[in-house]
Amino acid sequence: MTVLSCSGLSRRFGDVQAVDDVSFTIAEGETYGLLGPNGAGKTTTISMITGVLEPDAGEVVVAGQPMSTRAIAAKRLVGYVPQELALYPDLTGRENLRFFASLYGAARSRVDHVLDVVGLTDRAGDLAREYSGGMKRRLNVAVGLLHEPRLLVLDEPTAGVDPQSRNQIMDNVRALAAAGMAILYTTHYMEEAERLCDRVGVIDSGRLIAEGTRRELVEKLGERDRISLLLDGDLAHAAAMLGDLRDVRNVAVHGHGLDLVVDDARECLPVVLSAISSNGVVVRSVEVTEPDLETVFLHLTGKALRE
Amino acid sequence: MKILSIAWMNLRRAMRDRTGLFFLVALPLMLVFIIGAAFGGATTPLLGVVGDAGALRAESSLRVKDFPDEAALRSAVEHGEVSGGLVRTGTDTPRMLVRPDRTGQQVRMLVTTTLTQEANRSAAGDFVASRTGLDRAAALSAVDSVRVEPVEVRTSTTGEALFPRDYSGFDLGAANQLVLFTFLNALTTSAALVESRALGVTRRMLATPTPAGVVVAGEALGRVVIALLQGLIVLVGSALLFGVRWGDPLGAAALLGAFALVSGGAGLLLGALCRTQQQSTGAGILVGLGLAAFGGCMVPIEFFSPTLHTVAFTTPHGWAADGFAALTRRGGDLLTVVPHLGVLLGFAVVLFALGAWRLRRAVTA
Numbered sequence: 001m002t003v004l005s006c007s008g009l010s011r012r013f014g015d016v017q018a019v020d021d022v023s024f025t026i027a028e029g030e031t032y033g034l035l036g037p038n039g040a041g042k043t044t045t046i047s048m049i050t051g052v053l054e055p056d057a058g059e060v061v062v063a064g065q066p067m068s069t070r071a072i073a074a075k076r077l078v079g080y081v082p083q084e085l086a087l088y089p090d091l092t093g094r095e096n097l098r099f100f101a102s103l104y105g106a107a108r109s110r111v112d113h114v115l116d117v118v119g120l121t122d123r124a125g126d127l128a129r130e131y132s133g134g135m136k137r138r139l140n141v142a143v144g145l146l147h148e149p150r151l152l153v154l155d156e157p158t159a160g161v162d163p164q165s166r167n168q169i170m171d172n173v174r175a176l177a178a179a180g181m182a183i184l185y186t187t188h189y190m191e192e193a194e195r196l197c198d199r200v201g202v203i204d205s206g207r208l209i210a211e212g213t214r215r216e217l218v219e220k221l222g223e224r225d226r227i228s229l230l231l232d233g234d235l236a237h238a239a240a241m242l243g244d245l246r247d248v249r250n251v252a253v254h255g256h257g258l259d260l261v262v263d264d265a266r267e268c269l270p271v272v273l274s275a276i277s278s279n280g281v282v283v284r285s286v287e288v289t290e291p292d293l294e295t296v297f298l299h300l301t302g303k304a305l306r307e
Numbered sequence: 308m309k310i311l312s313i314a315w316m317n318l319r320r321a322m323r324d325r326t327g328l329f330f331l332v333a334l335p336l337m338l339v340f341i342i343g344a345a346f347g348g349a350t351t352p353l354l355g356v357v358g359d360a361g362a363l364r365a366e367s368s369l370r371v372k373d374f375p376d377e378a379a380l381r382s383a384v385e386h387g388e389v390s391g392g393l394v395r396t397g398t399d400t401p402r403m404l405v406r407p408d409r410t411g412q413q414v415r416m417l418v419t420t421t422l423t424q425e426a427n428r429s430a431a432g433d434f435v436a437s438r439t440g441l442d443r444a445a446a447l448s449a450v451d452s453v454r455v456e457p458v459e460v461r462t463s464t465t466g467e468a469l470f471p472r473d474y475s476g477f478d479l480g481a482a483n484q485l486v487l488f489t490f491l492n493a494l495t496t497s498a499a500l501v502e503s504r505a506l507g508v509t510r511r512m513l514a515t516p517t518p519a520g521v522v523v524a525g526e527a528l529g530r531v532v533i534a535l536l537q538g539l540i541v542l543v544g545s546a547l548l549f550g551v552r553w554g555d556p557l558g559a560a561a562l563l564g565a566f567a568l569v570s571g572g573a574g575l576l577l578g579a580l581c582r583t584q585q586q587s588t589g590a591g592i593l594v595g596l597g598l599a600a601f602g603g604c605m606v607p608i609e610f611f612s613p614t615l616h617t618v619a620f621t622t623p624h625g626w627a628a629d630g631f632a633a634l635t636r637r638g639g640d641l642l643t644v645v646p647h648l649g650v651l652l653g654f655a656v657v658l659f660a661l662g663a664w665r666l667r668r669a670v671t672a
Contacts, residue, residue, distance in 0.1 A: 103517045189374070
């Protein structure tokens with residue numbers, strides 16, 4: 001079931017077209033990564049999805065409810081975790097949560113629940129300014145979970161946090177998705193997107209330029225997995241024999257080894273190794289290279305994600 | 308309910324700020340005390356004396372403090388440590404050191420009267436002793452036993468006094484400090500509103516199922532509550548600590564409420580206009596003290612030139628200060644200050660409208 005549907009979203013600030021005709025959907029239990037360099041339009045898109053900003057054109061629908069800056073019913077369905085630490089530093093963790101619980105109309109019992117979820121129960125009575133960066137990030141996430149939203153929007157929720165807090169936040173996200181929550185996730189960390197996201201949309205200069213699973217994006221760009229082998233034996237014979245295998249697209253000989261271009265390295269590798277050893281060639285080393293989202297991103301935008 | 312929640316959060320944050328608490332509670336009451344004492348509060352004047360204080364030690368309306376020499380006494384008078392000084396050594400004519408203020412003149416009159424009475428008593432004792440043959444102590448005792456009923460002088464008042472006869476410096480200081488600090492702290496605490504926007508909290512509030520109008524109204528109510536609390540601290544604190552009289556309670560409450568609305572509106576507008584906390588604090592102090600000066604909170608409006616008098620009534624401070632003066636000095640009541648309330652509410656409506664419009668633009672643009 002589709003929880004979020006964005007169609008034709010556009011927004012202009014003066015002469016700058018911040019978001020231009022962006023459309024995508026997120027299903028129940030799906031984690032969707034929105035990736036783009038700084039200034040690509042991610043935060044503007046999120047602002048329109050959360051009802052903070054009105055689009056110039058297009059529409060956002062959350063679980064059947066049209067979203068706008070005045071759409072109270074739709075906002076009840078969305079949890080928002082902004083990029084900045086949008087918390088009062090001079091209130092305690094619990095006070096911050098109680099305040100936002102009152103704005104969401106969430107029961108007070110939810111405060112203790114989300115404190116437990118993000119692992120801050122023991123520090124709930126401390127002022128937020130006394131928290132470490134990671135704890136503040138976790139509290140930031142907790143606010144977005146107070147009212148059990150159908151859609152959780154996380155705008156770079158792990159920026160600048162320690163590995164322990166990052167892992168905890170990622171575990172939380174996985175658990176929430178497994179429980180059926182739809183999640184929109186932006187990040188500067190490619191490995192997070194690869195580990196968490198079922199599908200990814202790449203946004204650049206306000207336009208959604210590619211969308212799909214990691215493998216779909218890789219294939220769209222013509223990128224393939226590679227297997228590099230260091231061998232002892234008859235390389236020419238091995239190359240000819242491997243070139244006949246179904247999933248091997250190309251074989252090149254170099255020095256004492258072979259470079260193979262294959263469809264799916266993980267599926268193909270056992271077949272390749274079996275074929276080589278059955279022909280009396282000894283394998284000295286194996287290296288598998290799978291094109292990642294970083295490669296895709298670089299190909300699409302000409303920039304690294306952190307630029 | 309959400310409006311109250313936002314307002315309560317503002318109040319709670321203000322209470323957490325220790326520096327802010329000093330300006331909210333301690334400083335206004337300290338100034339009420341200092342101004343009250345400087346302009347003749349309820350304390351008994353302190354007379355510094357070099358030499359023989361004589362009958363002055365028994366005078367109930369004076370306290371006497373001894374000094375070793377005239378230089379030390381002069382320094383104490385100049386620094387305001389004593390209300391006046393008396394040098395009375397040997398057979399020299401007594402000399403007084405006073406500052407050129409009202410308290411100094413009162414002390415001088417009191418000392419002159421007391422020393423004259425002492426001299427008269429001594430002369431009368433000598434006269435009785437010489438005529439009756441009694442020893443001097445018995446003669447002085449006979450003089451002291453003579454009771455003369457005070458001469459009744461019928462007095463009728465005419466014209467208007469600037470301050471009532473029983474009006475103390477505390478009464479004068481408290482009303483002006485209430486107006487000054489209620490407005491000033493409403494402006495300086497608007498830095499919290501700027502901080503909320505800078506932190507992204509206001510934007511986050513807009514992502515909750517809370518209409519923008521409710522967010523703005525909650526922030527506005529928060530500013531009013533802080534202003535009201537500030538006013539109540541000065542009003543109740545000065546009444547309990549220094550016995551300040553605020554006149555008709557209904558009139559005072561209405562004036563305080565109206566002025567808190569003005570202050571809250573000004574705080575909302577400033578918090579919406581400024582981009583940084585430094586801007587809002589700096590502008591808050593400048594505007595708060597400037598309007599207080601022109602509005603008669605530092606020098607009573609009655610002392611202003613006609614031009615400045617007109618200027619004073621273009622500020623909310625002028626109307627509030629004059630309203631409190633009507634209650635505390637001129638015996639007015641709620642009806643007396645209705646015009647003041649009307650003008651103050653007008654100021655409040657304009658400031659709230661501008662502040663709400665600007666804040667809404669700032670958080671939704």
